[in-house]
Amino acid sequence: MCQCIWVSHRLITVVNERNAVVQAYILIQTEVGKAAVAAATIAGIDGVASSEEVSGPYDVIVRVDATDAAQLTEQVVPQIQSVDGITRTLTCPVVTGSPRHP
Template sequence: MVQAYILVQTEVGKAAAVATQIGDIPGVVSAEDVTGPYDVIVRAEAADVDQLGQLVVAKVQGTPGITRTLTCPIVHLT
């Protein structure tokens, strides 16, 4: 299982709607609208890196109102 945080910038006034739409995408664990340099923070998971990439590119980035995303895969350092 691969997990990542996806930091999302949206058009002005679109954060809540974008978070709601992204929250309905399979593989998205949570999508919260926040304040700061990013408007929405998403936690997503997939079976492998390829599926995670497909989730981000095909589904999340295709959501209307998004201007930019930054994907941060979760690593477990031991």
């Protein structure tokens, strides 16, 4: 089964095997001093597999396991984006497929 989702105005195709989940990393920027609280709050959202405070250009990195693309884009991501202190998110779907042969 193949599912397509829109991320940052680009259509991404996610190949999903039976009983597999759509996975994504969400890179998050927060207001100064809000990363730890945001990461802890996000960890409690259904579908979030991990939520870690990091250093660098992003403040929090989240791993999401959704049942399908609709759950990812319509339920999980909006809940994450509504957490207090978040200023920007970038959703990066994990795209797995067959290896290419030369």
